[in-house]
Structures are given as C-alpha cells and as structure tokens.
Amino acid sequence: MDFSGTVILAGPAAPVHLNRAGTRVFGTLALQSWEVLRSGAGTLAEFVVLGSDAVALVPDKLPLAEAAGLSAAGQTALKMCDVAGIKPGRGQRVLVNGGSGGVGTLACQIVRAMGAEEVVATCSGGNVEMVSGLGVDEVIDYRAMAPLPDHLARTYSDRPFDVILDTVGIQALYEGSPSYLKPNGVYVNVGALEGVMWTFWCWAKNALWPTILGGTPRRYVMFSTVTNGRSAEKLADMVETGKVRVVVDSVFGMDAVLEGYDHLASKRAKGKIVIKIQMTDPSTPS
Ligand SMILES: NC(=O)c1ccc[n+]([C@@H]2O[C@H](COP(=O)([O-])OP(=O)(O)OC[C@H]3O[C@@H](n4cnc5c(N)ncnc54)[C@H](OP(=O)(O)O)[C@@H]3O)[C@@H](O)[C@H]2O)c1
Secondary structure (H helix, E strand, O other): OEEEEEOOOOOOOOOHHHOOOOOEEEEEOOOOOHHHHHHOOOOOOOOOOOOHHHEEEOOOOOOHHHHHOOHHHHHHHHHHHHHHOOOOOOOOEEEEEOOOOHHHHHHHHHHHHOOOOEEEEEEOHHHHHHHHOOOOOEEEEOOOOOOHHHHHHHHHOOOOEEEEEEOOOOHHHHHOHHHOEEEEEEEEEOOOOOOHHHHHHHHHHHHHOOHHHOOOOOEEEEOOOOOOHHHHHHHHHHHHOOOOOOOEEEEEEHHHHHHHHHHHHOOOOOOEEEEEOOOOOOOOOO
C-alpha cells in the first residue's frame, strides 16, 4: 500500500504544489478501497494512480527509500499517540511494546515528538542497540525478561505507565496491565501477532467485557488506520524538523520481491522493508 516516487501526470484539480512532473511524493493507497484489494492494484508497480488527498511532498533531504517506509506505519503510530491523548506538559510515561518494528520504530520517536516525558520500549536482544538510538529512555529485552508482564509488574508497579502502545498485539500484556498501567491509563493496540481471529475476539472482549464480570479494569483501544495525505504531511514535518527518522531494514529489487515478503513474514524486520521498482518503460502513460 505504501509508496514513494515522482509525479508523472497530474489531473486538472491537483493542487499546485503537487501538479508538476518530477515532484517527489509519498503516501499510502487507502486499504479501505475494496477495489484495490480485489484487483491487487497495489503499489508494487511502476505507475500508481491515486487522489492528491492521499499524498504529501517528500521532505528535501529524505531519500525516496526512507519516504517509502514512512507513511502507513507512521500514520498508525501518529494515530496511536492521538487516541492515547499524548500532549506536551502532561508528564506522560509511555511503554511502546515492539519498539523495533516498522510501526514501533516510528511510535518510539513520534510519542516523544508529541510530548511524552518518558518512553520505555521493548524488543528482542539483537535490536536493543538500534531501539536505544531512537531516543527512548529505557529498552527492555522481552526475551531476557520473560514473562514480560511479570517483569513489568515487578519494575513498574510503584510508577505505572500512563499509556501503553502495543505494536505487536500481546493479550497477556493487556491482561497484566493493572499491575503497571495507571487506573485512568489507556492501552492502545494495533498488532495481531497472535492471529487475526484471536485478536478480533480479544478486541471485542477487552473493549466490552465489564470489569464487574471479570474484565481487565483498564481502557483498551484498537483501530484500523485510515490513511490520508494530511497525516502524511505531519510526518513529513516531523522528519524535516529532525524529530523522526525512518529506519530502513533492507531494500530489495523487484527480482527479489518474494525474499522481501519472506523477511516481512519472519516478523524479525528491524524497521521497514522497501522494494525498489525499476522502470522498464520510461515513456509517460496516457
Ligand atoms: N491497525 C492498524 O491500522 C495497523 C497498521 C499497521 C500495522 N498494523 C499491525 O501492527 C503490527 C506491527 O506491524 P509492523 O509493520 O510494525 O511489523 P514488523 O515490522 O514486522 O514488527 C514486528 C515487531 O514485533 C516484535 N515481535 C515479534 N515477535 C514478538 C514476540 N513474540 N513478542 C514480542 N514482540 C515480538 C518484533 O520485535 P523483535 O524483532 O525485536 O523481536 C517487532 O518489533 C502487525 O500486526 C501489523 O499487522 C496494524
């Protein structure tokens, strides 16, 4: 769904800042477009046709490969912070579960850029150094500290978090959260590591099961990101002002695209996986 590239042709209604051939743009095809899903007409292509409201200008110094990894993951991280109510001056302490993934690397930085006072992130041991470089205050190796909810209960019960941003989707982390998330805190999850059907079931249970009947007494929010050009512009601003950078795990050519997907499916990416599309016919499409 994500892309970056240059404008080839613009329609008459395109805004002036986007309508010149050669302008560098990035964004995301709307996942909600059933036509896109049905036809498979995604961004793994030389040319992509889409509305100007889905794109934003690539900041001058940002390479196209990094811009390609910014949009959907960044907009998801941005929305997680928005729904969690991250604001400057509130002294909020935030846990980012999965700080090393595509969404997580951006969430660690965006939550800080939006004003969180303290950010703690989790990842596996091999990624601790990379995640430390994202400006977080503390990184927890979730394997060395397994089970993570027990470790968090031991370490943070006397100074619980205001917000937990789960970019992985670990139900036990939510169920254990009363021991390390404030009673008025919020748990925001976007991940589905434990399986899509299970995650949907947990979503319903966590959001609807009353506390008096045994439900976990902490607010749970889950959503599917609706991407748009305005949020992409906010991300571009954060990159331009040096608050956010895109961590690119690897760039694959079109000839190795399946290798790229295998790497994605391994769930071991350190940041974003990018596919570089080679132009086979540079003539302008009509
Ligand atoms: N709701 C939405 O709108 C939305 C939008 C985008 C993505 N998503 C979902 O969000 C999730 C993350 O996406 P992504 O692109 O960031 O994925 P990703 O780049 O593959 O990152 C996966 C993350 O999960 C961590 N992880 C893997 N196995 C784990 C385990 N057993 N316990 C704890 N952490 C583990 C990895 O950490 P280590 O490698 O360090 O172990 C890594 O940080 C996916 O489920 C995706 O479908 C949802």
